[in-house]
Amino acid sequence: MKIDMGMIGSSAAACGPAAAGAEAHGFDGVWASESVTDAFLQSQAALMATSEVSVGTAIAVAFARNPMSVAYLAWDLAAISQGRFIVGLGSQVQAHVERRFSMPWSSPIGRMRDFLQAMDAIFTAWRDGTRLDYEGPHYRHNLMSPVFTPHHHDFAVPTAVAAVGAKMTELGAELCDGLLLHGMTTQAYLDTVTLPAVDRGLATSGRSRDALELYCPIFMVMGDTEEQIAEWSAKTRDQIAFYASTPAYRAVLDTVGYGELQPELQTLSREGRWAEMGGLVDDTLLGEIAIIGSPEDMPRLAHERFGGRLDRISSYYDWPVDDPDRLRAVLAAFHEAPVEAAR
Secondary structure, eight states: OEEEEEETTOOHHHHHHHHHHHHHHTOSEEEEOOSSSOHHHHHHHHHHTOSSSEEEESOEEGGGSOHHHHHHHHHHHHHHHTSOEEEEEEOOOHHIIIIISOOOOOOHHHHHHHHHHHHHHHHHHHHHOOOOOEEOSSOEEOOOOGGGSOOOOOOOOOEEEEOOSHHHHHHHHHHOSEEEOOSSOOHHHIIIIIHHHHHHHHHHHTOOGGGOEEEEEEEEEEOSSHHHHHHHHHHHHHHHHHHHTSGGGHHHHHTTTOTTHHHHHHHHHHTTOHHHHGGGSOHHHHHHHEEEEOGGGHHHHHHHHHTTTOSEEEESSOOOOOOHHHHHHHHHHTTSOOOOOOO
16 A cells, blocks of 8 residues: 655646655655646646656546646656656636636536546657547547657656546546545445446456556544544534535545434535534444544554555645654554455
């Protein structure tokens, strides 16, 4: 199991030093998130500050862009990193696409399929020197003269797509090299929704499970004292409640018998009663979504719950470990042979 570091909310300027530190501590990869700045700018800074870790966008908003603009960025980042870059895309939600980015919205599954296939056609034209002639329901790319064709390279440009529901998961498993799953999940949801959708997508593409990497940022509630665990638990309850207030996550709650909590949390959010929401996430639900213990417990707990299910993970929050030697030892334990997990 690979252990990564997320750079959620980081500025592009901060990503270089953060990524260099992650590489020195023994992380396998770093992920740039698009919240307050551009994920590709963050990725470039991270790649130029490192030499070994993989760097990916988790996520870049696909529908705020077009396949050609993303292809140019991903192609160049693959070249400067010698194949360490992963282009991870997400659909975002309708309100943000239309009102924040002023871009068209349509069925996200169909548009994402078209986006991914268009990018693949562009990469193929650049790699093989063939004529670009792609026409889909949303995107059309049939002009590529030599002056606009980027320099040739043979580095792979792996793609990944963010997925929560079964349909997007199946699409990603069919067309991509990786899936970016959400930390708001349970083992039961992985087993009954995510992994069966993965199997269907892989079957459609005729590929085996080892052709696809599943990544997920996990809620790791860590501490060396009861007080620290309690502090991190409260923070995690609030975050789980925030996600659970959204109807899209009711299916996750249903797998552990908490589906009726979703409309209750949604009502509180609409009333602005945010401070009350975390208190509705009891110990049982917290334990279904988060793994809880000392930093040294995290590798074992991660393998017990996600071994055989996920290929790479990160902690949703920063690591509360100041001693670099201690952190390196903890991270190294993630690479040990996983506990065999039933599936």
